[in-house]
Amino acid sequence: MDITKLTISNSRKLLDTKQISAVELTNMYLDRIKQLDDQIGSYLSICEDNAILQAQEAQKLIDSGNSSALCGIPLSIKDNICIEGTKTTCASKMLEDFTAPYTATAVDKLIAHNAVILGKTNLDEFAMGGSTENSAFKITKNPFDLDRVPGGSSGGSAASVAASLALGSLGSDTGGSVRQPASFCGVVGMKPTYGLVSRYGLIAFASSFDQIGPIAKTVEDCAIILDSIAGYDSKDGTSLSYKNPSSYSSSVSEDIDIKNLKIGLPKEYLTDGLNSEVRASLYNSIASLEKLGAKIEEFSMPSLKYAIQAYYLMSSAEASSNLSRYDGVKYGYRADKCKNYQDLLGRSRAEGFGKEVKRRILLGTYALASGYYDAYYKKALKLRTLISKGFEDAFTKYDIILHPTAPETAFKLGQNTNDPLTMYLADIYTVAVNIAGLPSISVPSGYDTNGLPIGLSFTGKPLGEHEIFKAAAAFEADFKINLRVPAI
Amino acid sequence: MTNSNNDYIKYISSLAKLSLDNDEMQSLAKDMENIIGLMDTIKDIDTDNIDATEHISHMTNNMREDIPGTPSDCNKILSNSKHRIDNCFAIPKMID
Secondary structure, three states: OOHOOOOOHHHHHHHHHOOOHHHHHHHHHHHHHHHHHHHHHHHOOOOOOHHHHHHHHHHHHHHHHOOOOOOOEEEEEEOEEEEOOOOOOOOOOOOOOOOOOOHHHHHHHHHHHHOEEEEEEEOHHHHHOOOOOOOOOOOOOOOOOOOOOOOOOOOHHHHHHOOOOOEEEEEEOOOOOOOHHHHHHEEEEEEEEOOOOOOOOOOOOOOOOOOOOEOOHHHHHHHHHHHHHEOOHHHHHHHOOOOOOOOHHHHOOOOOOOOOOOOEEHHHHHHOOOOOOHHHHHHHHHHHHHHHEEEEEEEEOOHHHHHHHHHHHHHHHHHOOOOOOOOOOOOOOOOOOOHHHHHHHHHHHHHHOOOHHHHHHHHHHHOOOOOHHHHHHHHHHHHHHHHHHHHHHHHHHEEEEEEOOOOOOOEEOOOOOOOOHEEEEOOOOOHHHHOOOOEEEEOOOEEOOOEEEEEEEEEOOOOOHHHHHHHHHHOOOOOHOOOOOOOO | OOOOOOOHHHHHHOOOOOOOOHHHHHHHHHHHHHHHHHHHHHHOOOOOOOOOOOOOOOOOOOOOOOOOOOOHHHHEEEOOOEEEEEOOOOOOOOOO
């Protein structure tokens, strides 16, 4: 059995027809992780014993004919999502010894659906970054080229799926942290509507932006994971009371017709900063969608030009507030031999956080400081209104907004580590979606001349997951880019 | 903010409760100068008649029923702290 060819949906058939048992499938993944993850560095910790127990339980259900879509399916979880009794480090020295006292609702739901949790994946510290080079513990490498980054901050999750070290994964997306690494690693990454998936148990970076989302090999697999994690949660005050009329996976498993689907392409995303090969891939993708009957039109949304600034000001302000809880007292890193409480607080934070986290805390504190609040933070909140209104207007004309996921393909390790501005600008096409709380999915749309994956994003209206899944699945089925398996 | 004058970064880092050493202060001041330079490009946009969006979901007071429950186990809460005395978190003295 070729593990690199497995998806969640075809593994379901293998499990239900008893061609493989849940324990055998889980052991295949655990063995592959032991064999290959030293090269990739996608995992921070492995939950081997629990995974086997979960697989045994899943097999009992399969044997009794009571399996469901994720029963016995091995998944990985980004290490900023809590699982009771396991280390949850956020890839930070600050939380190196932190054991989660409870389980995140999204993971609880996966476990309730009898998925198998293989382990926790690497990320940029506290999900801040676009390359997974900001982890305090290890650098994750792109399975397509071990000299390049996997993207970030869910780089460990995306790499684990691309390298067939898990069948799917949960990441978190604050400004593109599910979609950009999915694009760099040639897999599918989905950011749901803000509030559709509970944030309870997701360690906060920027609360009004953070959203848990699935990463998998196919659009259908992403929809299967979203089916199990979406839904209202009374433990999350921002959770939406939304009753989904039908399952997301059902919308991609039927015959999909996207004739007359109206798609808008923002001109602001077609500037000189867009890599020529990514641009060529975008126009190939447009031709495919037009062949399927979709109507595609360029339009202008001027407020998008300020999305990066608005995003970094607001998210950093929220981060500076959220990360104030790390004081070295209740949990997390504590500096040695402190003279007094102020010394403990200042030194624990300075020694426990990495440089990128400190940059964001400083930027956020600056934006919120007296005398600067109106010029930076409040201005950014007003730009949020403009950007949200821009999308609202666009959706009166279009069903879906199409755009490249990232302006370029995976860059070399170390290339941008000393250049935070270049790193920030790499998020230029993804952050606006988080500002407006919209759903968006990135699907593979080709490879550059170096064989590196390129991603294409479909962004929908609030709670428009069904529409973007349908469009992405139709594209995936028609475009047939012959998905490549990384040669590791 | 200028690179030659680190007074402001000292002030901001004190507000942020980050006791940075001199080298780190210099390095972060340079980064901040570039980052704030990018942020300054929004200063001249006219947003006088635009309302601020505090939160995208426009929710207010999403309340759940007030039902008494079992509090978390004290030992579990304290288990992630490096220093504890009985059922309390231990810290160095607050006042000299």
